[in-house]
Structure formats: structure tokens, C-alpha cells
Amino acid sequence: MSTKEQQVQEMTNKIANFISYMAKVLPDDVQEKIHELAQDEKNPMAKSIYETMQHNMDLAAQLNRPSCQDTGVLQFWVKVGSNYPLLGELEDILREATYKATQEAPLRLNCVETFDEFNTGKNIGLTAPYIHWDIIPDRDDVEIFPYMAGGGCSLPGSGKTLMPGEGYEGVAKFVLDLMTSYGLNACPPLLVGVGIATTIDTAADLSKKALMRPVSSKAPNEKAAYMEQLLEDGINKIGIGPQGMGGDKTVLGVNIEHGTRHPSVISCAVSVGCWNHRRGDLVFDKDGNCTVKSHKGVTL
């Protein structure tokens, strides 16, 4: 086996191991936030729901099982250095790792081919796992954000291209209307990802990237960060609570990612992560050494 083949094999194994792990253990930032929300909650039913959630997280780790049965369709956001040596192999590596983790974890078989309407039985399909690529100039490493997009929290996903006259007020209304309709059933407390950009696809893409940021992070732009806080406080005040059954807090966080817009439009889109927010963050250097940023104490 050549050195390159060996590196591909090792990377596939490590990513497969990580996918299995992240199906069972939530990232550090999400665990901390859930703990904080549970501590602050006053509503008795909501408090008991948080206790159930904590019990489930403990059982999942202890029994080595996926914490939620819906392990999603796998998505990867990849920030790859232009000089990264395995750029051409990466898509196959991610596909193979997904298949391998599906057998090992095990994950649910979630890939249905559209129109032909059959489950592939492998948890990979014609276009799954989905990979979003960003090329980073002059770097030789790769950062990978694996994400399990479950059905329940994918369902609220929507977007709208607004007229500028509707403004950011229109964006706020769009987000809050989703919370009181689809948000209830999407397993709150939610991470709400908002994308604001020019066409609907650009906004949708950013709304998903927003879910890859840590739950308590703030947008670098001051006004965007201010709007994140306003939306977070606003959604919490509605009182939807865990499982939509009422409670003091409803969100893990609101993350806004934004871009340039055409003067005639302001597009907004929302992607939502459930409380069981299975998102990872790992970096491979050019020699294949791996650092896990999202979960401390993991050995792959």
C-alpha cells in the first residue's frame, strides 16, 4: 500500500469513528448550554423534561448507542486548504466513512432516492452524504464539520426573498412565525440558524453554516450580533420551552450568517438544529494528524 493509500485508509477510519461517536455524545458547547438551561428553568414540566434529556444523554454514552434514533442524512461542511494533498480523495473518504459508521454505530438507514422512492438501505445515496465545499487559499489542512440533519429539525427549514421595504423587520417576523408553527415540533430548545443574503440559495447556504458555529458564539458584525441577541430574547419570551410544551427558554442560541445583497432584495432563510444537535468539528493536517475541536477527550 502506498503512503497515500494508507493515509486515505486511516483518515476514513478516523472519520467513521468520529461519526459513530458524535451520534452518541453531544458536542461540549451543546452539553454546557443544555445544562445551563436546565438549571435556570422554573416551569415544573419543563424541568422534568430536562431531567429526561440528561438521563438519556447519560444512557447513550454509557450504553454506547445513538442518543436519538434519527441519525439524519449526513452533511459535511468542508473548509479545505488549496494545497491540501487529499483534496481529490476527500469526497470518497467522506462517503466511505459514512457507510462504515452506519454499520458500526449503527446509524439509521435514512437515504431515500427521490422519484424512484426507495430506501438505498446503505445510508448513502446518489447525492448523500451532502458536501459543501469552501476552498481556503494557501493552506494545506482541512477542517470538516460533520452534521446529522434529522427529519424533525429539517422540517422547519424555509426561506423567503423579501422586498427591501420589508427590511430586517420582515426577517424578524419570518423567523418568529416559523418558531410558533414548525418550531414547536422540531425538538426545542433549538439552535436557530439564520442566513441573510441576496438570492434564496445564498441565504439557505448561510443558514446551514450558522448551525456549524458554537451555540453561544456571536456574529463578528456588531449589528448582526445585536439582532442575534434580539431574536434569542424574543423567541425565549414567547415561552415555547422544551418540547414546545411551555418553559422559560426555547433556544440554545440564534446564529446569523450574512452576505452581500442585491439592492432590490433581502433574502432570509432559516435552518434549525434540535436540542440533540449532533455537529462535529475536526481538523486534519497535511500528514493526516487529526484534532477534534468540538468534543474534548475523544481518541479516534
Add this chain to the structure above:
Amino acid sequence: MAKKILTTPIQKSDLEGIKPGDVIYLTGHITTCRDMGHRRVVEEGKTLPVDVKDGAILHAGPIIRTISDNEFEVVSVGPTTSMRMEKFEYDFVEKTGVRLIVGKGGMGPETARACKDFGALHCVFPAGNAVLAATEVEKVESANWRELGMCETLWTFKVKEFGPLIVSIDADGNNYFENKKVEYNAKKEEVLEELYKHVGFIK
């Protein structure tokens, strides 16, 4: 307070006095049935291969480990979004005589009408807690319509004190989520009025 436990077969009279927001548990049998199971019964007119009369269904698609051809283990099983079945649930309850529907989130007026007309409950198993639920399954008793794949197969579980199940629609058709939604929407309007004052970034 003693745990309120329903045991299958469930009689209509067993549901008396149970109100939205109450927490109950289930002992006996429960069968997973979601999008395809409902569609087949209601739209295709097929008979459910499992008798759920006076029984329970679970809106869920589990992760199952196959041990042998007829032997299975539940790895993780949590509820899925019940609202997807709203379109079918009135006819489904009428045809099957099911007494207890367990899922995630609320259901709408048609399910509430079914609960009232035929004597049934809709309950929420707190979602995302799939390992907890799996540990409350004693045995996988049967698997039907397996051609639908792991997620849509009708898995019949023997369960003991399966829960917590939070009642969302009672047998009088009172609907916890529909009442809550009125509250949430009123609050949302207040919140938006305030929010609008702070986001006038286009000047």
C-alpha cells in the same frame, strides 16, 4: 402521587379523568406506525397486519439491530413528528380502533376529533430521548411490512412502564398544543412590536 399506568388492552373507561398535561406510562404492547403505515391503511385501504384495537401505536422509526431473521434488538427508538400523520389520523383511529397514539409534538383538530369520537389519547414521549425509550422495550415481538425498510416497518414492542408520556390530546378532544399555540401567537405579536423598534438597519 402513584404512577398512572395504562395496560393494553385499554378500555375507553380507562381514559376517564386523564387530562392534557398529565404524565402516564404504558405497559403491554406498542407498535411503530408512521407515514407509510398510515398511508397504506387510509389511502390504499390495506388492513394493518398487526391488531392494534384497544392498543397503542408509536410514531417512530427506530434503529434496530437484526440478530437473526426473526430476532431483533432495539438500539434507539424515539418519537417522530406526529403532525405528519394528522392528515390520516381520524380515519386511522376509526379503522383500527387504536386507543393510544404516542409521538412528538402536537396534533391538529382531526386527531382531536378522532380522540373524542372513538375514545383515544395522543401523548408525547419527550423527543430525542431514544436510548431511554429503547431501555423500556423488553422485547421486539414482531416485524411487519418489512419491505418498507427499517424506519417504516411496523415493529411491535413489549414494553414495561414505557414513558414518560405527556398527554397532549385527551379523550374529550382537549388539545394541549392548540391551546398553547394561541398563547404563543399572542405573545409573539407583543415580542415583534418591540423587536421592530430595534432592527431598522435600512435607512
